[in-house]
Amino acid sequence: xxxxxxxxxYLFRKEGQNVTLSCEQNLNHDAMYWYRQDPGQGLRLxxxxxxxxxxxKGDIAEGYSVSxxxxxSFPLTVTSAQKNPTAFYLCAxxxxxxxxxxxxxxxxxxxxxxxx
Amino acid sequence: GENVEQHPSTLSVQEGDSAVIKCTYSxxxxxxxxxxxxxxxxxxxxxxxxxxxxxxxxDQRIAVTLNKTAKHFSLHITETQPEDSAVYFCAATTGxxxxxxxxxxxxxxxxxxxxx
Numbered sequence: 001x002x003x004x005x006x007x008x009x010y011l012f013r014k015e016g017q018n019v020t021l022s023c024e025q026n027l028n029h030d031a032m033y034w035y036r037q038d039p040g041q042g043l044r045l046x047x048x049x050x051x052x053x054x055x056x057k058g059d060i061a062e063g064y065s066v067s068x069x070x071x072x073s074f075p076l077t078v079t080s081a082q083k084n085p086t087a088f089y090l091c092a093x094x095x096x097x098x099x100x101x102x103x104x105x106x107x108x109x110x111x112x113x114x115x116x
Numbered sequence: 117g118e119n120v121e122q123h124p125s126t127l128s129v130q131e132g133d134s135a136v137i138k139c140t141y142s143x144x145x146x147x148x149x150x151x152x153x154x155x156x157x158x159x160x161x162x163x164x165x166x167x168x169x170x171x172x173x174x175d176q177r178i179a180v181t182l183n184k185t186a187k188h189f190s191l192h193i194t195e196t197q198p199e200d201s202a203v204y205f206c207a208a209t210t211g212x213x214x215x216x217x218x219x220x221x222x223x224x225x226x227x228x229x230x231x232x
Binding site for chain 1: 117120122125150158159160161162165205219220221222223224225
């Protein structure tokens with residue numbers, strides 16, 4: 001599995017601490033996304049970015065922050081303001097701007113965050 | 117915004133039987149509908165998709181149908197096998213066919229279990 005990677009696979013955090021999840025892709029994709037996955041709730045969009053140095057809030061951005069300083073990287077910080085951070089976090093990427101077809105999203109392997 | 121409802125949440129079938137998962141969407145402008153399969157502990161992967169100008173699409177044992185009038189689409193798996201056991205997610209977007217950002221809205225997921 002190359003292409004899009006996430007680290008670490010498992011992450012434990014104490015309450016009140018910020019933690020940063022890594023997402024890297026070598027697919028030369030312009031767009032990157034962060035999703036949160038909870039049982040029975042599907043995938044919910046946290047943040048997305050279409051281009052370097054630009055990003056937008058998704059449906060559940062509160063308590064999270066991101067940066068997009070490089071095309072290949074889109075780290076997600078889970079802050080202490082996120083009240084229920086225990087979840088499985090998935091990063092994805094896609095190309096942007098092909099008029100003839102939809103731009104499939106490719107997912108990373110995910111990071112499971114547990115707050116102790 | 118778009119809302120996607122997926123049913124059933126769990127589905128249990130015997131090997132060789134057919135399985136059907138249904139989704140409804142709210143935004144009549146949605147024009148692309150992918151289905152993702154997520155095996156236990158792995159990343160979601162695209163298995164089939166359909167555009168709004170097509171009513172049905174098949175790929176070996178899987179097929180997807182779309183009813184734009186009723187705003188629902190379905191995944192059909194025939195001759196199920198134990199390796200089909202996974203979580204299946206439907207999704208919808210208005211971002212196909214142009215330079216629009218491809219924001220996906222996911223359904224809640226269906227846990228499919230195929231018993232040998």
